[in-house]
Amino acid sequence: MDKSPEMDKKDRIEVKPLEIVEPIGSRVLISKDKDKKETKGGIQLPDNIEIPTITGRIVAISAEVENEADLPLRKYDKVLFNPKGAIPVDFEGDNRLFVVEVENIVAVFRKA
DSSP: OOOOOGGOOGGGGOOOOOOOOOOOSSSEEEEOOBBBOTOOOOOOOOOOOOBBOOOEEEEEOOOHHHHHHHOOOOOTTTEEEEGGGGEEOOOSSSOEEEEEEEEGGEEEEEEO
């Protein structure tokens, strides 16, 4: 029996497991919102100028933060954070993931 070309070892696609970032201590993983390319008045900004944003969504929470009853943080919450203490997680060139200490989260957006 001949082997089909699909079964040839050199033609197989190797599937690598995805890396998972799990923050530890009193930290969360935040996906930063995209930088704005337009002002509130509707003026388009050039590509090299951006209005920095410091808002994002929590995508992972450490066990310590999850078990802390005094912290009102949950996965997928939109938050305002201080970017100075944020540690970038470099998975790709256009990095938008940051590990942030809870102390650097200054507000949580909630629907009224």
